[in-house]
Amino acid sequence: xxxxxxxxxxxxxxxxxxxxxxxxxxxxxxxxxxxxxxxxxxxxxxxxxxxxxxxxxxxxxxxxxxxxxxxxxxxxxxxxxxxxxxxxxxxxxxxxxxxxxxxxxxxxxxxxxxxxxxxxxxxxxxxxxxxxxxxxxxxxxxxxxxxxxxxxxxx
Numbered sequence: 016x017x018x019x020x021x022x023x024x025x026x027x028x029x030x031x032x033x034x035x036x037x038x039x040x041x042x043x044x045x046x047x048x049x050x051x052x053x054x055x056x057x058x059x060x061x062x063x064x065x066x067x068x069x070x071x072x073x074x075x076x077x078x079x080x081x082x083x084x085x086x087x088x089x090x091x092x093x094x095x096x097x098x099x100x101x102x103x104x105x106x107x108x109x110x111x112x113x114x115x116x117x118x119x120x121x122x123x124x125x126x127x128x129x130x131x132x133x134x135x136x137x138x139x140x141x142x143x144x145x146x147x148x149x150x151x152x153x154x155x156x157x158x159x160x161x162x163x164x165x166x167x168x169x170x
Contacts, residue, residue, distance in 0.1 A: 044072075044075075044076055044079075045072060045076055045079055045083050045084065045086070045087055046086075048068060048069065048071075048072030048073075048076070048087060049069075049072075049086055049087050049090060051068050051072075052065040052066075052068040052069045052072070052087075052090060052091075052094075053065065053090070055068055056094055062094055062097060062098050063098070065094055066091070066094050066095070066098065069087055069090060069091040069094065070091070072087060073087055073088075073091070081114035081115070081117070082114075082118070084114060085111060085114055085115070088107050088108075088110055088111040088114065089111060091107050092104040092105075092107040092108045092111065095107060105130060108128070109130065112128070112131070121137050121138065121140060122134065122137040122138050127161065127162060127163045128163075129162050129163060131163075134163050138163070139165070143165070144168070146165045147165055147166060147167060147168035148168045150165045150166065150167040150168065151167035151168040151169075154167060155167050
């Protein structure tokens with residue numbers, strides 16, 4: 016223990032060869048980055064330290080596949096929002112969305128993304144025009160709407 020009452024940990028990480036079975040792969044390292052950030056931000060209440068851990072971890076493991084980076088990006092966006100960094104959070108969410116592109120077709124409608132280009136196609140695909148006609152029939156005055164809802168078709 017150090018004088019502050021913190022446990023000191025000694026590790027061989029960094030001394031081992033990259034090909035060594037003892038050396039964790041980037042998924043394990045990013046999982047540890049995420050756990051360390053959560054410990055700092057949530058357990059210790061030091062969100063700034065959590066942000067530093069996440070940013071440094073992403074920089075150190077920039078070559079990790081997108082699917083391994085996603086949980087870190089999501090938590091980073093959450094911490095940015097919690098600390099008042101709305102623009103920084105939006106940038107990380109855009110990076111998150113871009114990282115998902117190879118794995119998904121479209122977008123999740125329940126969570127509107129007002130920064131998304133071509134949201135009509137991403138959310139509704141080829142059904143958008145048909146849905147606009149239905150909307151015009153049942154809600155011609157657009158009473159039920161939000162920023163990215165389907166607008167009624169012009170009559």
